[in-house]
Amino acid sequence: MTRDLSRLIRPKSIAVVGGGAWCAEVIRQCEKIGFSGDIWPVHPKAESVLGRRAYPDIPALPAPPDATFIGINRHATIQAVSALSKLGAGGAVCFASGFSEAASEDATGANLQDALITAAGDMPILGPNCYGLINALDGTALWPDQHGCRPVDKGVAILTQSSNIAINLTNQRRGLPIAYVATCGNMAQLNQAEIASAFLDDPRVTAIGLHIEGFTDLRAWERFAHKAYVKGVPVVVLKVGASSEAQAATVSHTASLAGSDAGASALISRLGFARVAELPLLLETLKLLHMVGVPEGRNIASISCSGGEASLMADTALQTDLRFPPLTEPQTAELRDVLGPMVALANPLDYHTYIWRDEAAMARAWSAMTAPDIAMTFTVVDYPHENRADWDCATAAAIGARKRTGRPMAVVASLPELMPPDVTEDLISGEVVPFYGLREALCATDAAASISAPNVTPLALPGTPQNATVLSEVAAKQALTQHGMDIPASKTASRYDKLAQCAATLTAPLVLKGQGIAHKTEAGAVKLRLSLEQLDTAAAEMPTDTFLIEEMVEGGVAELLLGITRDPAHGFVLTLAAGGVLTELMEDSVSLLVPANRDRLYQSLMCLKVAKLLTGYRGGDAANIDAILDAAEALQAYVLANSSTLEEVEINPLICTPTRAVAADALIRKEMS
Numbered sequence: 001m002t003r004d005l006s007r008l009i010r011p012k013s014i015a016v017v018g019g020g021a022w023c024a025e026v027i028r029q030c031e032k033i034g035f036s037g038d039i040w041p042v043h044p045k046a047e048s049v050l051g052r053r054a055y056p057d058i059p060a061l062p063a064p065p066d067a068t069f070i071g072i073n074r075h076a077t078i079q080a081v082s083a084l085s086k087l088g089a090g091g092a093v094c095f096a097s098g099f100s101e102a103a104s105e106d107a108t109g110a111n112l113q114d115a116l117i118t119a120a121g122d123m124p125i126l127g128p129n130c131y132g133l134i135n136a137l138d139g140t141a142l143w144p145d146q147h148g149c150r151p152v153d154k155g156v157a158i159l160t161q162s163s164n165i166a167i168n169l170t171n172q173r174r175g176l177p178i179a180y181v182a183t184c185g186n187m188a189q190l191n192q193a194e195i196a197s198a199f200l201d202d203p204r205v206t207a208i209g210l211h212i213e214g215f216t217d218l219r220a221w222e223r224f225a226h227k228a229y230v231k232g233v234p235v236v237v238l239k240v241g242a243s244s245e246a247q248a249a250t251v252s253h254t255a256s257l258a259g260s261d262a263g264a265s266a267l268i269s270r271l272g273f274a275r276v277a278e279l280p281l282l283l284e285t286l287k288l289l290h291m292v293g294v295p296e297g298r299n300i301a302s303i304s305c306s307g308g309e310a311s312l313m314a315d316t317a318l319q320t321d322l323r324f325p326p327l328t329e330p331q332t333a334e335l336r337d338v339l340g341p342m343v344a345l346a347n348p349l350d351y352h353t354y355i356w357r358d359e360a361a362m363a364r365a366w367s368a369m370t371a372p373d374i375a376m377t378f379t380v381v382d383y384p385h386e387n388r389a390d391w392d393c394a395t396a397a398a399i400g401a402r403k404r405t406g407r408p409m410a411v412v413a414s415l416p417e418l419m420p421p422d423v424t425e426d427l428i429s430g431e432v433v434p435f436y437g438l439r440e441a442l443c444a445t446d447a448a449a450s451i452s453a454p455n456v457t458p459l460a461l462p463g464t465p466q467n468a469t470v471l472s473e474v475a476a477k478q479a480l481t482q483h484g485m486d487i488p489a490s491k492t493a494s495r496y497d498k499l500a501q502c503a504a505t506l507t508a509p510l511v512l513k514g515q516g517i518a519h520k521t522e523a524g525a526v527k528l529r530l531s532l533e534q535l536d537t538a539a540a541e542m543p544t545d546t547f548l549i550e551e552m553v554e555g556g557v558a559e560l561l562l563g564i565t566r567d568p569a570h571g572f573v574l575t576l577a578a579g580g581v582l583t584e585l586m587e588d589s590v591s592l593l594v595p596a597n598r599d600r601l602y603q604s605l606m607c608l609k610v611a612k613l614l615t616g617y618r619g620g621d622a623a624n625i626d627a628i629l630d631a632a633e634a635l636q637a638y639v640l641a642n643s644s645t646l647e648e649v650e651i652n653p654l655i656c657t658p659t660r661a662v663a664a665d666a667l668i669r670k671e672m673s
Helices: 021-033 074-087 108-120 163-170 192-199 218-231 260-270 279-291 307-317 329-339 359-368 389-405 421-429 438-449 473-481 532-540 582-586 598-606 625-641
Strands: 013-017 038-042 067-070 092-094 133-135 140-142 155-160 178-183 205-212 235-239 274-276 300-304 376-380 409-413 433-436 490-494 510-514 526-530 546-551 558-567 571-578 589-593 646-656 661-663 666-670
Touching (some): 013 021, 074 092, 155 163, 155 279, 178 192, 192 218, 205 279, 279 433, 307 438, 359 389, 376 389, 409 438, 433 438, 510 532, 558 625, 571 582, 598 625
Parallel strands (some): 013 038, 155 205, 205 235, 300 376, 376 409
Antiparallel strands (some): 133 178, 571 589
């Protein structure tokens, strides 16, 4: 069900239920931010609160309030929510704690949260266990504490699961206009995707920043991503935490490679969002998106009056996928004319100080660093705390270059404290992005450039298998062949058979594997390059009574691991990695979510270090890439056909030859009906 949050986040009337200091602060914050509508305190004994008439209970209110802050204990909160819902209120913030977040210590917490959901009915509620929301566009603060938001005409929306983080973000002084801030607490009813989707309905929102501890309702996230893309509102995610579900009881290598964070990254990428790892990067990325939008690629340019700063820019960019393309002939000619013969021209550029204080020449030089294929031109300027007059030319030059070229321009302070607030305001007025820190500037630009259209194919949602068991290698391979997987020709035998006779139709060299052992190599249960005559002797040395005899796959160019793991938080996580004995040693893997189309599989495959081997390293044979992609698609087809019962499936190794991609070993763990 889609709930209408418009009255809650853009109210004309507000009720405040409760009489403590928190509730009084909500009224003060509404007054401070300039709320022009009605404010109705609800208190059973007081005649007035902060000079405003108080009402004894919710039914006594003069009209159904658009938004209500409920600042009373958890039991009374449920009663208040029920009364508001019956009255036809527009929504409520539930401040009280002691619900599901306390269930491990208070068994009644989860039951109370269920009761709260029932009491709300169709009325939207934020929380419980949250501070609420601030609307700096219309002057609303359902917020029981101080904050740093100021009235703005347009800006970004920030949504977090942590009220304390929200307070800290509102107090930023980086020139970022914040339009909305909301905290969602326990998300008893509304999840983050639903709340963020409501912000998209306001055309004054330029970008959305999300602090996420865990994803819920993947279909809601898919709907939100599509809506954000259609409306042209970019989204940045700071994802924290790790899901234990994706790692529990896993017997293959895949779980260590495709843990919950890998699933989260794959989901964020699939939704078309940018991901950052720190609060400063969240703010700087949002600021860039607010001012410039999504960068047009990853080519950048840098100009500074210090070789040290130029070197720092070049080295810091190595942490990203940003590129410094060489200067073109027109750029070189213009720069040489401005700077003279004493400056070595390059990108990044150290222009020395020959033209310092010559605002026109500086603007001309900085303009020359821009180009149609340059997504952002940075100039590095650190402003001193005293006697800043000599640095005004740098601010004016950056603004002049922006006006002259119309291309994205930024001024970067290598240390955040060397970007003064008044300079920030001047730069923003001149449409120049003020960045606080070299790494922040480059990583924010790189993150913003990763934003893309969301994948329109719905995610495969996993079931909840019970008592999953591991299939034998033989059974696993047979199951995969039904979906197109290539496997070696093989025979099965027991210790009491004559193995040479059993394998008479196979072509040597052969591989002998002991069955019923999870990690065969470590147990000495794999023997390679055997003749028919060597089979019985090799079998006698293995700690098992059943065997799989296979034709050895010759001509391997490289070995890969292909694995898919059920991750309840994110779907099915597909991992492509260097395989065989290199799986742990190389730490070479990439993860994406099922289903992934063939193009995405190819792009991910080419991101691996081992891709150099696959494409013919140093004149060697290349693997059959199409056969590898066929194997990945076969693995996905098996998962889609068994999504309700599957825990994990893994091929390791997938032996890649110039003609084939063969599953030399396979593991499947699933519920057996």
